[in-house]
Amino acid sequence: MSLLKLNNIEKRYPGVxxxxxxxxxxxEGEVHALLGENGAGKSTLVKVMTGALQGDGGxxxxxxxxxxxxxxxxxxxxxxxxxYQEVNLLPNLSVAQNLYLGRExxxxxxxxxxxxxEQSREVLKRFALDIxxxxxxxxxxxxxxxxxxxxxxxxxxxxxxxxxxxTASLDSDEVEQLFGVMxxxxxxxxxxxxxxxxxxxxxxxxDRITVLRSGCLVGEFETAKLPRxxxxxxxxxxxxxxxxxxxxxxxxxxxxxxxxxxxQVAVRGSLQPTSMTVRRGEAVGLAGLLGSGRSEVCRAVxxxxxxxxxxxxxxxxxxxxxxxxxxxxxxxxxCPEDRKASGIVGPLSIRENIALAVQARRGWWRxxxxxxxxxxxxxxxAELQIATPDADKPIEQLSGGNQQKVILARWLxxxxxLxxxxxxTRGVDIGAHAEILKLIKKLCGxxxxxxxxxxxxxxxxxxxxxxxxxxxxxxVAEIEGEDISENNIMQAIAEA
Amino acid sequence: xxxxxxxxxxxxxxxxxxxxGLLPPLNGRYLWPLxxxxxxxxxxxxxxxxxxxxxxVDGRLYGSLIDVLNRSAPVALLAIGMTLVIATGGIDxxxxxxxxxxxxxxxxxxxxxxxxxxxxxxxxxxxxxxxxAVNGSxxxxxxxxxxxxxxxxxxxxxxxxxLINSGQxxxxxxxxxxxxxxxxxxxVPFPIVLVLIVFAAVQLLMRxxxxxxxxxxxxxxxxxxxxxxxxxxxxxMMVYCIAGLCAAFAGMIAAAxxxxxxxxxxxxxxELDAILAVVIGGASLMGGRFSLVLSLVGVLIIQCxxxxxxxxxxxxxxxxxxKALVVIFVLLLQSPRFQAQIGALIALARSRxxxxxxxxxxx
Numbered sequence: 001m002s003l004l005k006l007n008n009i010e011k012r013y014p015g016v017x018x019x020x021x022x023x024x025x026x027x028e029g030e031v032h033a034l035l036g037e038n039g040a041g042k043s044t045l046v047k048v049m050t051g052a053l054q055g056d057g058g059x060x061x062x063x064x065x066x067x068x069x070x071x072x073x074x075x076x077x078x079x080x081x082x083x084y085q086e087v088n089l090l091p092n093l094s095v096a097q098n099l100y101l102g103r104e105x106x107x108x109x110x111x112x113x114x115x116x117x118e119q120s121r122e123v124l125k126r127f128a129l130d131i132x133x134x135x136x137x138x139x140x141x142x143x144x145x146x147x148x149x150x151x152x153x154x155x156x157x158x159x160x161x162x163x164x165x166x167t168a169s170l171d172s173d174e175v176e177q178l179f180g181v182m183x184x185x186x187x188x189x190x191x192x193x194x195x196x197x198x199x200x201x202x203x204x205x206x207d208r209i210t211v212l213r214s215g216c217l218v219g220e221f222e223t224a225k226l227p228r229x230x231x232x233x234x235x236x237x238x239x240x241x242x243x244x245x246x247x248x249x250x251x252x253x254x255x256x257x258x259x260x261x262x263x264q265v266a267v268r269g270s271l272q273p274t275s276m277t278v279r280r281g282e283a284v285g286l287a288g289l290l291g292s293g294r295s296e297v298c299r300a301v302x303x304x305x306x307x308x309x310x311x312x313x314x315x316x317x318x319x320x321x322x323x324x325x326x327x328x329x330x331x332x333x334x335c336p337e338d339r340k341a342s343g344i345v346g347p348l349s350i351r352e353n354i355a356l357a358v359q360a361r362r363g364w365w366r367x368x369x370x371x372x373x374x375x376x377x378x379x380x381x382a383e384l385q386i387a388t389p390d391a392d393k394p395i396e397q398l399s400g401g402n403q404q405k406v407i408l409a410r411w412l413x414x415x416x417x418l419x420x421x422x423x424x425t426r427g428v429d430i431g432a433h434a435e436i437l438k439l440i441k442k443l444c445g446x447x448x449x450x451x452x453x454x455x456x457x458x459x460x461x462x463x464x465x466x467x468x469x470x471x472x473x474x475x476v477a478e479i480e481g482e483d484i485s486e487n488n489i490m491q492a493i494a495e496a
Numbered sequence: 497x498x499x500x501x502x503x504x505x506x507x508x509x510x511x512x513x514x515x516x517g518l519l520p521p522l523n524g525r526y527l528w529p530l531x532x533x534x535x536x537x538x539x540x541x542x543x544x545x546x547x548x549x550x551x552x553v554d555g556r557l558y559g560s561l562i563d564v565l566n567r568s569a570p571v572a573l574l575a576i577g578m579t580l581v582i583a584t585g586g587i588d589x590x591x592x593x594x595x596x597x598x599x600x601x602x603x604x605x606x607x608x609x610x611x612x613x614x615x616x617x618x619x620x621x622x623x624x625x626x627x628x629a630v631n632g633s634x635x636x637x638x639x640x641x642x643x644x645x646x647x648x649x650x651x652x653x654x655x656x657x658x659l660i661n662s663g664q665x666x667x668x669x670x671x672x673x674x675x676x677x678x679x680x681x682x683x684v685p686f687p688i689v690l691v692l693i694v695f696a697a698v699q700l701l702m703r704x705x706x707x708x709x710x711x712x713x714x715x716x717x718x719x720x721x722x723x724x725x726x727x728x729x730x731x732x733m734m735v736y737c738i739a740g741l742c743a744a745f746a747g748m749i750a751a752a753x754x755x756x757x758x759x760x761x762x763x764x765x766x767e768l769d770a771i772l773a774v775v776i777g778g779a780s781l782m783g784g785r786f787s788l789v790l791s792l793v794g795v796l797i798i799q800c801x802x803x804x805x806x807x808x809x810x811x812x813x814x815x816x817x818x819k820a821l822v823v824i825f826v827l828l829l830q831s832p833r834f835q836a837q838i839g840a841l842i843a844l845a846r847s848r849x850x851x852x853x854x855x856x857x858x859x
Binding site (some may be wrong): 115202302306323324326329334336341342343344345346347348352355356357360361362363364365366367368410 | 705706710785
């Protein structure tokens with residue numbers, strides 16, 4: 001039976017049609033995956049169905065009744081709950097307080113803390129969570145926080161649960177735990193809209209798939225009857241080409257003298273003494289689990305964290321970068337892992353975001369003219385296929401993949417000798433993912449030196465000349481040439 | 497006697513300059529504060545048409561409009577500096593006290609027998625920059641929150657000014673220095689001229705170098721700015737120094753105006769007017785995009801308002817309350833949510849109209 005139905009939804013932004021007559025139907029007791037590339041209109045559609053945005057056209061019905069949502073609060077009150085990628089709760093309050101925030105059970109007009117605690121335990125039991133509900137939310141892992149957010153949504157008698165990339169920051173066990181809960185909720189008749197970038201997860205948990213592309217509906221499919229290649233084809237609007245392996249090219253590529261040499265470089269509190277070398281024209285991959293010291297290497301090389309011991313040589317000279325500006329001056333560039341906090345300058349335009357690093361290097365007294373900025377921005381928008389009507393759009397209005405391309409453009413504009421990419425494909429959808437990988441390979445081909453971290457091993461295998469494996473904040477292995485394979489890297493990560 | 501048209505006198509901040517010229521385009525962001533100002537002027541036109549009369553007496557312009565501009569000069573100067581500080585995500589509460597210190601330094605130099613007006617003005621400017629540098633160091637090197645860091649000098653600054661004045665009100669007679677407060681250039685009172693000069697200089701500094709971009713970048717995302725090589729410390733240092741310098745100019749106007757330095761009252765609470773002006777101009781206290789023009793519009797709104805209330809014959813005791821109400825109204829006008837709600841109301845009224853027309857047609 002149909003639970004939530006959106007008919008012919010339209011949404012226009014200045015210069016873009018974000019949704020162009022999209023239909024979407026969520027049935028009772030199903031997990032419905034909503035898929036699409038960057039700028040396909042997923043987020044906009046979710047915002048419309050959760051009341052965060054009002055469509056310019058079209059209609060909605062909810063359990064057979066017409067529905068007009070004016071706010072997320074209204075959506076919540078009728079039973080449509082949303083859990084976002086970043087947990088939207090208050091980390092400093094207790095789990096129980098978070099669960100009942102704004103709807104605390106009262107006794108004589110005062111908050112009945114005892115009942116809150118009891119009910120909280122009750123609710124969480126349903127999610128197979130046996131945790132101390134009086135502890136602050138922040139004392140638990142992101143996965144548990146995520147589950148608490150879902151529990152809160154479900155407990156507010158949700159009939160529709162929208163999960164916007166809930167798995168982005170979870171490890172595989174935690175993902176399984178979340179899926180268990182999702183299946184159970186589905187069996188209770190709740191309709192779940194599931195948005196993710198991971199195709200494996202789509203096939204693991206969803207019953208139906210709706211694919212969007214450039215604001216239009218491509219179609220609704222039953223997951224079991226849709227082969228994976230076909231799904232990717234629908235999302236991209238073309239056949240996905242097999243990832244070419246670079247094994248042969250690798251041997252042919254002559255690598256030059258050492259460009260970056262780390263000799264027992266350590267950072268107090270975050271990096272154990274680590275040595276590694278990046279030669280000119282070489283692409284070095286950094287593998288390892290979250291918290292293994294991958295990002296810490298990048299940060300130490302780029303001067304974000306000051307090294308406490310060891311020697312760092314760049315271009316043959318011993319260097320000790322105290323801040324990024326010095327590293328940039330020497331010819332380094334870093335695309336940071338946390339795009340939102342350390343990458344984009346949100347309200348500024350694409351043009352300004354691209355020009356900033358070049359401008360910072362030139363200094364404030366030698367400004368780039370607007371025409372120079374525009375030319376730079378236009379060149380990279382075309383070269384990296386950044387999807388935007390013009391360069392004056394604030395970068396925060398772009399999708400994750402396009403934001404990442406702008407950050408890449410920013411650094412390529414400085415013409416660096418060594419480009420450090422910390423998780424360049426994180427939180428980026430499959431289309432942009434492929435394009436960014438293609439770009440990395442192209443840069444390799446042009447002889448740029450790269451140091452790239454990634455949690456996706458097949459990525460590292462695809463372009464690395466050498467892979468350094470990190471564990472417990474130090475390098476534990478280095479794999480070269482023919483030996484680079486997902487299997488070998490995994491073994492090195494896992495070895496005790 | 498000359499009567500000038502109000503439009504000609506008022507529209508100087510609006511310029512049809514191209515996109516991102518020195519002066520900004522007239523888009524939504526600029527529309528609402530300007531609308532507030534125009535509305536206020538329209539009220540004056542109805543209540544007291546003489547508000548717009550400008551006379552020339554002894555080669556100097558006189559009239560309510562000129563008064564408004566002249567009286568708003570100190571706050572306008574503070575607001576120019578405050579705009580930059582707020583754009584970096586900071587705030588400077590010490591500018592009022594800085595006015596007092598700069599006034600005290602100039603007054604004591606005058607009394608102490610320094611003859612050169614250049615030396616005296618340079619002394620005032622130097623102390624302003626020094627105070628800005630102290631604020632800037634506290635914020636950027638010691639990492640103290642701006643509101644706390646500048647609160648120190650807001651409180652201590654008046655004490656320092658009193659110490660400089662030995663607890664007295666120091667008065668002086670000096671024609672050259674008094675000119676800063678009461679002189680005029682080509683008929684225009686000098687404080688207005690000074691505001692225009694400082695505005696032009698700061699605007700050029702911000703928009704014709706990359707400083708403005710760096711200020712906005714640091715204000716929008718200090719972390720990312722650090723990663724991409726912007727020297728956020730230097731940028732912050734710079735804006736606090738500019739704010740200090742602007743405050744020193746304002747202090748010199750205040751001192752020259754009364755031919756003396758009153759450590760207790762010079763610039764008292766003016767930092768709050770300056771912050772209010774920047775906010776009315778539509779800037780976010782979180783930092784980010786800034787517009788000096790809009791802040792100056794904010795200053796004019798505040799000053800126009802006081803004058804309007806007095807001229808409209810409302811008893812002065814209502815002054816502050818009415819001011820508060822108008823400020824709330826202007827801020828509401830700028831709120832996207834309020835605009836959307838008004839828009840929805842208008843649409844609703846329209847659809848009702850159409851409906852009733854339709855019903856009549858059917859009947």
